[in-house]
Amino acid sequence: MGEISITKLLVVGVLIVLLFGTKKLRTLGGDLGSAIKGFKKAMSDDETSAKSVNNTDETTDRITHKD
Template sequence: MGGLSIWHWLIVLVIVVLVFGTKRLGSVGKDLGEAVKGFKKGMQDDDDDKKPSPQLRDGSRDESSTTSQRDDERTPR
């Protein structure tokens, strides 16, 4: 008896349709669909931005490795 049966959900659905109307519910559904679509597109664009950068081939070091070596070379005070 703790759960809601299908009849409870149908009654709630009928009340919501009567209160808000089908036109407003349709526009809410459309807005929600567009929001989900935009979110998915944003997530896909974010994944494209995280592509690895090409590695240096000429033997030169990037700044992050140079910085970490400088930190190691410091003498404690």
């Protein structure tokens, strides 16, 4: 078991294309891309909601400490 060279990677890539076909790989790539975009959007939405929750908590703490 030697190192993984470029030629070995190319052979594996060609075998995958021959096995699945370009159309199936293209749709798989599109599905993967949309899944990643959805994940990033959900993470940014979660961070935005967490920031708004933290901002309301901070103002509540300030009010309670002044009493």
